[in-house]
Amino acid sequence: MLAPPGQGEINSDTVSDVDSSPVPKGNIKHLLLDIRKVWKSDLKEAQSEIWKLCKKLTVVETKDQTWEK
Numbered sequence: 001m002l003a004p005p006g007q008g009e010i011n012s013d014t015v016s017d018v019d020s021s022p023v024p025k026g027n028i029k030h031l032l033l034d035i036r037k038v039w040k041s042d043l044k045e046a047q048s049e050i051w052k053l054c055k056k057l058t059v060v061e062t063k064d065q066t067w068e069k
Helices: 028-041 043-055
Strands: 059-061 066-068
Touching: 028 043
Parallel strands: none
Antiparallel strands: 059 066
């Protein structure tokens, strides 16, 4: 489950990084832009790349509570 609109922030301290690449800082919009770039490049490759990017969103902290996937 993702945070309500406007409240989601990627927190590099709490996100477990599957492939040990740097976790993007900022909001979900940046992640969606990354997904769009990958999607346009190669459809077969895109599925695995998008999966890797989405795994970085397993935990999103908000002011009140933590939302988990």
